[in-house]
Amino acid sequence: MNSCNWEKIHGFVSLGEYERFVVWLKQQTAKEICTELSEYDNLKLPIAERYFKCSKTGEIWVLIEPDPGYSTGSWLPLSD
Numbered sequence: 001m002n003s004c005n006w007e008k009i010h011g012f013v014s015l016g017e018y019e020r021f022v023v024w025l026k027q028q029t030a031k032e033i034c035t036e037l038s039e040y041d042n043l044k045l046p047i048a049e050r051y052f053k054c055s056k057t058g059e060i061w062v063l064i065e066p067d068p069g070y071s072t073g074s075w076l077p078l079s080d
Helices: 015-030 039-043
Strands: 034-037 049-054 060-064 074-077
Touching (some): 015 034, 015 049
Antiparallel strands (some): 034 049, 049 060
């Protein structure tokens, strides 16, 4: 755990779990616990990645969308 109370997710069990996590993350952003970083939008990576910054610590985490059949996605600190 960190001061944003985020825990590593090395793979989502299902698309439903991922979708519920995205809703929770939107709530975190609405409460200003974190902010989504747009400067990473220009990377044009082949996989869907979104970056979030913890307002308390400045730590950056990356959300990788699952790609059924290939990847279960993840939620991890950028430093990993």
